[in-house]
Amino acid sequence: MTLSPPTDGRLPVAKTFKLYLGGAFPRSESGRVYPVSDTKGRLLAHAAQASRKDVRDAVGAARGAFGGWSGATAYNRGQVLYRVAEMLQARHDQFVDDVLAAEGGTRRKASGLVDAAIDRWVWYAGWTDKIAAVLGSVNPVAGPMVNWSAPEPTGVVGVLAPQASSLLGLVDVVAPVLAAGCTAVVVASQERPLPAVGLGEVLATSDVPGGVVNILTGSTAELAPWLAAHGDVHALDLVGAPEGIAVECERAAAGTVKRVLPRPATEPDPVRVPGISRLRAFTEIKTVWHPVGR
Amino acid sequence: MTTWDYAPAPESAALANLQPSYRPFVDGAFVDGGGQALTTVNPATEEVLAEVGTASAQDVDRAVAAARRAFEKTWGPMPGAERAKYLYRIARIVAERSRELAVLETLDNGKPIRESRDVDVPTASAHLFHHAGWADKLGYAGLGPDPKPVGVVGAVIPWNFPLLMAAWKIAPALACGNTIVLKPAETTPLTALVLAEIAAEAGLPAGVLNVLPGAGDVGAALVGHAGLDKVAFTGSTDVGKEIQRTLAGTGRRLTLELGGKAANIVYDDAAIDQAVEGVVDGIFFNQGHVCCAGSRLLVQESIAEEFSELLLRRIETLRVGDPLDKNTDVGAINSRAQLERIVDLAAAGDAEGAVRWTSACPLPERGLYFPPTVFSGVEQTMRVAREEIFGPVLSVLTFRTPEEAVAKANNTPYGLSAGIWTEKGAKAMWTAQRLRAGVVWTNTFNRFDPASPFGGYRESGFGREGGRAGLEAYLSA
Numbered sequence: 001m002t003l004s005p006p007t008d009g010r011l012p013v014a015k016t017f018k019l020y021l022g023g024a025f026p027r028s029e030s031g032r033v034y035p036v037s038d039t040k041g042r043l044l045a046h047a048a049q050a051s052r053k054d055v056r057d058a059v060g061a062a063r064g065a066f067g068g069w070s071g072a073t074a075y076n077r078g079q080v081l082y083r084v085a086e087m088l089q090a091r092h093d094q095f096v097d098d099v100l101a102a103e104g105g106t107r108r109k110a111s112g113l114v115d116a117a118i119d120r121w122v123w124y125a126g127w128t129d130k131i132a133a134v135l136g137s138v139n140p141v142a143g144p145m146v147n148w149s150a151p152e153p154t155g156v157v158g159v160l161a162p163q164a165s166s167l168l169g170l171v172d173v174v175a176p177v178l179a180a181g182c183t184a185v186v187v188a189s190q191e192r193p194l195p196a197v198g199l200g201e202v203l204a205t206s207d208v209p210g211g212v213v214n215i216l217t218g219s220t221a222e223l224a225p226w227l228a229a230h231g232d233v234h235a236l237d238l239v240g241a242p243e244g245i246a247v248e249c250e251r252a253a254a255g256t257v258k259r260v261l262p263r264p265a266t267e268p269d270p271v272r273v274p275g276i277s278r279l280r281a282f283t284e285i286k287t288v289w290h291p292v293g294r
Numbered sequence: 295m296t297t298w299d300y301a302p303a304p305e306s307a308a309l310a311n312l313q314p315s316y317r318p319f320v321d322g323a324f325v326d327g328g329g330q331a332l333t334t335v336n337p338a339t340e341e342v343l344a345e346v347g348t349a350s351a352q353d354v355d356r357a358v359a360a361a362r363r364a365f366e367k368t369w370g371p372m373p374g375a376e377r378a379k380y381l382y383r384i385a386r387i388v389a390e391r392s393r394e395l396a397v398l399e400t401l402d403n404g405k406p407i408r409e410s411r412d413v414d415v416p417t418a419s420a421h422l423f424h425h426a427g428w429a430d431k432l433g434y435a436g437l438g439p440d441p442k443p444v445g446v447v448g449a450v451i452p453w454n455f456p457l458l459m460a461a462w463k464i465a466p467a468l469a470c471g472n473t474i475v476l477k478p479a480e481t482t483p484l485t486a487l488v489l490a491e492i493a494a495e496a497g498l499p500a501g502v503l504n505v506l507p508g509a510g511d512v513g514a515a516l517v518g519h520a521g522l523d524k525v526a527f528t529g530s531t532d533v534g535k536e537i538q539r540t541l542a543g544t545g546r547r548l549t550l551e552l553g554g555k556a557a558n559i560v561y562d563d564a565a566i567d568q569a570v571e572g573v574v575d576g577i578f579f580n581q582g583h584v585c586c587a588g589s590r591l592l593v594q595e596s597i598a599e600e601f602s603e604l605l606l607r608r609i610e611t612l613r614v615g616d617p618l619d620k621n622t623d624v625g626a627i628n629s630r631a632q633l634e635r636i637v638d639l640a641a642a643g644d645a646e647g648a649v650r651w652t653s654a655c656p657l658p659e660r661g662l663y664f665p666p667t668v669f670s671g672v673e674q675t676m677r678v679a680r681e682e683i684f685g686p687v688l689s690v691l692t693f694r695t696p697e698e699a700v701a702k703a704n705n706t707p708y709g710l711s712a713g714i715w716t717e718k719g720a721k722a723m724w725t726a727q728r729l730r731a732g733v734v735w736t737n738t739f740n741r742f743d744p745a746s747p748f749g750g751y752r753e754s755g756f757g758r759e760g761g762r763a764g765l766e767a768y769l770s771a
Contacts, residue, residue: 134436135436135763137747137761137762137763139743139745139746139747139761140745141741141743141745141746142420142743142745143741143743145738145741147743147745147746149746149747149761149763154751155752231707234752246543247542247543250538250542250543251539251542251543253538253542254535254536254538254539254542255535256707256752256753257531257534257535257538257550257552257752257753257754257755257756259756262543262545275771277771280766284732284751285732285747285749285758285763286726286731286732286733286734287732287733287734287746287747287748287761288726288733288734288735288736289733289734289735289736289738289741289746290722290736290737290738291737291738
């Protein structure tokens with residue numbers, strides 16, 4: 001396998017693909033890489049192959065970023081998510097190339113998927129300051145008390161990104177985590193990781209604080225169990241888990257009573273407009289009581 | 295000096311209408327269970343109250359099959375408005391038979407009649423009444439215009455609030471159109487069985503509600519049963535984790551209400567007398583057998599000495615004794631096993647260097663009792679500060695700044711509840727925002743209401759019970 005040949009007599013500058021971790025772009029501490037090819041089997045690049053230690057570092061970064069991100073105003077988080085859409089829009093054509101290389105099909109279709117990914121960020125940007133109104137309530141308890149319930153972010157969410165949809169599928173599962181006020185450790189699609197690395201670059205330039213999203217590339221089956229068992233991971237999205245490890249991950253998650261979105265029989269169609277089930281899955285309802293009196 | 299003693303004010307045990315034996319309730323009838331019968335004892339006297347037939351694995355199969363038939367044939371297809379009327383009937387009968395239920399609960403559980411009469415039974419009835427009203431309004435629950443029931447629910451409940459926990463599981467499950475197989479706790483099966491009798495009285499169709507007494511093996515057979523669509527569990531975190539492992543990969547829905555180690559934060563600007571009452575209520579209500587009990591008192595250092603003095607003086611006035619006496623504040627520990635666990639954990643407090651204070655109140659000569667106990671000089675690493683004791687044992691820690699209070703309060707894998715005592719509203723809200731707990735009581739503690747969601751963060755479990763948020767567990771969007 002070889003990278004693309006010279007065109008017009010000029011050899012293109014090949015990109016080195018790294019992890020996105022704590023707001024920086026390190027290589028895997030293991031020094032490992034793995035070849036990534038397009039749908040026709042042509043070499044696209046070598047991607048970093050993350051290790052258990054990288055998972056730990058990513059969780060540490062996500063945990064460290066949680067206080068700031070969950071403590072930001074919902075209005076502010078909405079603006080930051082909208083900014084992601086802006087930056088993605090600005091790099092539209094690059095992502096069309098990347099999605100086309102990763103998923104094949106027509107340029108027109110790839111362009112539609114990138115458009116949808118941009119729109120998905122906009123959709124979730126609008127949710128940040130509406131979740132509480134929709135999921136919360138004022139509860140008419142039988143007594144001289146004021147009592148209300150509102151959703152709060154669950155914490156660090158471990159996400160195994162969909163394997164098939166390299167960009168839109170990824171955005172579909174990462175954006176709700178951020179909109180809910182959680183931080184994320186994401187294992188990108190194993191065979192199609194390159195758009196995820198590109199998304200990391202977008203996030204890094206989008207006012208998303210470092211550590212809020214951490215993107216690991218590599219073997220999902222190798223990394224997932226460490227994420228599932230980690231004490232500082234509070235929820236797990238198994239949407240892109242390989243069939244063979246999904247149950248093992250669910251079982252490991254029980255060790256710290258993690259919230260788990262189980263692996264669906266088939267990966268969801270990311271093109272459909274999502275409901276708010278993911279926002280609900282990664283929030284906790286907190287109820288506050290206070291006496292009323294004089 | 296004249297001392298004014300309380301005259302005994304016993305409630306009549308005969309009101310409980312206690313039967314010599316009780317049997318499992320399957321498919322609309324009380325049946326002979328295939329399991330080994332157990333005896334349930336009165337923890338206040340350790341006398342046997344009744345013999346209770348338990349379920350075998352075959353009975354679990356039968357109950358789940360009956361629940362499935364009822365779900366498909368009668369209860370599932372029934373219009374919500376009709377389901378509501380059954381639940382309203384049950385709520386009303388529970389209220390009408392409240393004295394009987396309260397006395398029976400106190401005999402079986404050991405809790406003071408004051409609490410079973412004023413809290414457990416009325417709140418159970420209120421839960422049934424509240425959820426009855428949801429049955430024909432589920433389209434407004436926020437899960438889409440026409441949410442569907444999940445199917446057959448298996449529920450396992452603990453011994454600390456036997457009737458109330460049964461109502462917490464049955465009311466939302468049935469209101470949402472599901473059918474249910476309920477396993478009450480081994481040591482407190484009686485009121486759940488009377489509730490089944492009440493359901494039968496109300497004409498509830500056969501199979502909609504099934505009650506299977508038994509120990510952990512029956513619970514394990516139930517929660518692992520392939521015929522269930524959902525499991526709802528309230529109990530210890532260890533068992534909850536085991537259930538989550540069991541259900542891994544099955545796609546069955548699960549909600550867990552597990553343990554807690556709640557912090558009760560008292561700031562130096564709190565209304566001290568109210569805070570003392572709240573702290574006492576937070577830990578000694580129901581003998582401390584409360585998952586959301588305020589078992590860690592965090593008191594601001596500047597008032598720690600004064601507060602402790604007032605607190606201990608108040609605790610000394612708590613009357614420990616006959617649960618059927620209307621003047622009793624703290625009743626009996628539910629079982630010998632639980633008493634031993636409390637004794638062990640308190641001994642760990644001694645061994646790790648905390649300072650134990652024990653109320654000098656007299657204890658009955660027989661029965662299972664543990665005196666109100668307070669550990670001071672507690673460090674965060676000590677077992678009495680980390681582990682759920684589930685008894686009348688309070689650990690006292692101090693803090694200097696609000697930041698430190700929040701950090702200490704959150705320094706636990708649990709996250710069920712918390713209390714805040716301050717007269718400054720802004721500080722109360724600041725603190726409430728930062729506590730990682732599902733229920734935050736400010737200037738109050740241990741309040742429950744069917745309209746108010748209850749449930750935990752982190753290892754206190756997932757899912758909510760009560761209010762609109764609680765319906766989600768029993769509906770598919």
